[in-house]
Amino acid sequence: VSAYDNVRPAWGSTHEATWKIMKKHDFLSGMFVWTGFDYLGEPTPYSWPSRSSYFGIVDLAGFPKDIYYMYQSEWTDKTVLHIFPHWNWEAGKTVDLWAFYNHADEVELFLNGKSLGTKQKTGDDLHVMWRVKYQPGTLKAISRKDGKVVLTSEIKTAGKPAKILLSADRSTIKADGKDLSFITAKVLDAAGNVVPDAENQINFKINGEAFIAAVDNGDPVSHDSFKVNYRKAFHGLALAIVQAKESSGKVSFTASADGLQSAIINLQLVK
Structure with missing residues (x-):
């Protein structure tokens, strides 16, 4: 399913929507995430040849999905700056670029050295987003707190397997x-x-x-x-x-x- 957290099981909500409710109401003591791991059986939301649920925070092999870093930025003390998706697309395609981050006021995004602007989370936002026209090269995000660099994260266009x-x-x-x-x-x-x-x-x-x-x-x-x-x-x-x-x-x-x-x-x- 999409990494942009816009698909959910019929009986539940998206990751971000649920966590926003939890943060808003102090009387809520916990939440049930379906699921932490993808698991074999009960293929959801797709049928054959799918063989598993798709809504885990990590996949069947234990590799973190992008939404993992939303939880990490909210639930842990670890400093986080995670940008996605990958940067291998067709020329001219417009791509939504998301960043999960914490311990910072803002994130600035660069494409091949040119700034695409600075974004800040407002209200109950859990991420920031840029809509970027694809050009091969390097995406670089810099998070800052009080004007000082907190973290830098890069994604580069990959070549052929070597x-x-x-x-x-x-x-x-x-x-x-x-x-x-x-x-x-x-x-x-x-x-x-x-x-x-x-x-x-x-x-x-x-x-x-x-x-x-x-x-x-x-x-x-x-x-x-x-x-x-x-x-x-x-x-x-x-x-x-x-x-x-x-x-x-x-x-x-x-x-x-x-x-x-x-x-x-x-x-x-x-x-």
Whole structure:
């Protein structure tokens, strides 16, 4: 569904609309979000080949959706500046550019070094927006408090897929036969930008006292098995879940794809 928070389940409200009500009324002690995670079954709002609900704050693979950063900006003390969507479009297309932010008075947006203006949240606004005619290059947002820079965030037009980048949520896990490391594979262009429409099949290989427990990519219409050693990228991302065996030592994890530079990451298993 749209990242612009304009679709909701029939029995609920949008994320922003609900949170605005919560902020307005002190007598409300909590809210029910449907849902925190996308989940298998009960495909909503689409039917086959959809296999899941679409309204989670994070997707089936645990990757944060854009709305995640609205909650982060409102519910946490972390300083946030998140702009979206990606910046790969057809020439001349008009794109709504949103920013979620906190701990700042305003956000200024630049396209290829030219200011597109400064925006401030007013009333009960939870984001600011610019309507931008697409030109390839770099979008840069700067949040400021009392005239001083708080955060800077950039999105660049991505080129063709060139390489894979791996990152693990934990590089050291317990050798207990149960512990897990979640490894994210990103398809990048030659300059290191995530390619938002990349769908390359990524092949995973592991050496050492661990095994690939599952793979995913967050695609709600994918019917591929979770229990294999490969996955197509979805919006440039894929996930592999590594499970420890019961012997300590080093584990080497490799991701490869036709035409792309491979990547290797090492994990340490400890007793």
